[in-house]
Amino acid sequence: MSSTQPQPNGQPRRTPRRQRGTRESLMAIVLGFEAIVVGLGALTLLGLRALNFVQALVGGGLVIAVLIAGALLARFTVGLVLGWIAQAVVVASGFITGAMFVVGAVFTAMWVYALVQGGRIDRARNVRNNGHATREDNTQ
Numbered sequence: 001m002s003s004t005q006p007q008p009n010g011q012p013r014r015t016p017r018r019q020r021g022t023r024e025s026l027m028a029i030v031l032g033f034e035a036i037v038v039g040l041g042a043l044t045l046l047g048l049r050a051l052n053f054v055q056a057l058v059g060g061g062l063v064i065a066v067l068i069a070g071a072l073l074a075r076f077t078v079g080l081v082l083g084w085i086a087q088a089v090v091v092a093s094g095f096i097t098g099a100m101f102v103v104g105a106v107f108t109a110m111w112v113y114a115l116v117q118g119g120r121i122d123r124a125r126n127v128r129n130n131g132h133a134t135r136e137d138n139t140q
Helices: 022-047 053-072 077-095 099-139
Strands: none
Touching: 022 053, 022 077, 022 099, 053 077, 077 099
């Protein structure tokens, strides 16, 4: 059956989803959770009166938007750049309240770990998959 022919239930077949790499998945997970924490942090800074309503809403909203865009674009270089920009902004928000230095450090450490370990896992998977393909080609 081709991908355009309907299935027995009358629905067209969907093309399979693109396989995401480990690095891409880890990047998206870290940035997604960081967006949640930044939103809660902005509300906390508002409650502590460290920021006024507009600063917390606009500033927090912009950082959240960058984090979500980075997570959605994790497969592209722009996603990586947005992730690094977001890490810098979250760490810099420690100048508003010192606790954000800790939050920024934790998420930056997770970000670096996701990039390094995700890349290693993807490279190992590619070597393993290419090795299996080569062996299968040689046996036929």
